[in-house]
Amino acid sequence: MRIGLFGGSFNPAHEGHRLVAEQSLQRLRLDALWVLVTPGNPLKSHDDLRPLGERMAATKAIMAHPAITVTDIEAQLGFRYTYETVRFLRRRLFDRRLVWIMGADSMLHFHRWENWQEIAEGLPMAIYVRPGASRLAPTSRAARRYAHYRVAQEDASSLADRSPPAWVYLTGTSSTQSSTAIRNQRQTAT
């Protein structure tokens, strides 16, 4: 069984997230996709972070799909960093094929994540195109560090079966949506 892990703040969730989830399900030939709503990105300010329950509810509404599960497992387990989640799930689900999914903007800063190399070497990763970050993402520090392990997007359907490190950069339909823009619009409207 192939499971995609798509983590995020989802503050709030939007159609760009839905696009990444649907495209990943199809193109990576996943059986399931778990959307991990974080208690709080360790690299972002939490000043305007909406409560977890509110973010979970809105993410479930946007992500409604039979193969998608939205979960707050990281808060339940007291995890702050992604490497903790990946370490835990790899042990717990040792017989499944796990893939980490993120947008191209996350790839730019990935080398600042706690134990980022453990993540990259622990499970295959799929990076989805995002306007504004797409030109730079393939030249990011992480992309350069693991350049040798990049898989052509024509072979994305086999990514989950590959031994890490292995990563694919998925291009195609893109979305300009962002949670920041939605928060700003809401603030202007009130």
Ligand SMILES: Nc1ncnc2c1ncn2[C@@H]1O[C@H](COP(=O)(O)OP(=O)(O)OP(=O)(O)O)[C@@H](O)[C@H]1O
């Ligand atoms: N429009 C988009 N296209 C591709 N990936 C996206 C898009 N929006 C978000 N993502 C990815 O989804 C994941 C969760 O993103 P997040 O919840 O931080 O949304 P965001 O719109 O980037 O939020 P913010 O504007 O608050 O930074 C990240 O991996 C991010 O790269």
Ligand SMILES: O=C(O)c1ccc[n+]([C@@H]2O[C@H](COP(=O)([O-])O)[C@@H](O)[C@H]2O)c1
């Ligand atoms: O583990 C880290 O150091 C780390 C640093 C930055 C972001 N992350 C994770 O990256 C995912 C995307 O975060 P965000 O805020 O960009 O939606 C989410 O699952 C975060 O927990 C993780």
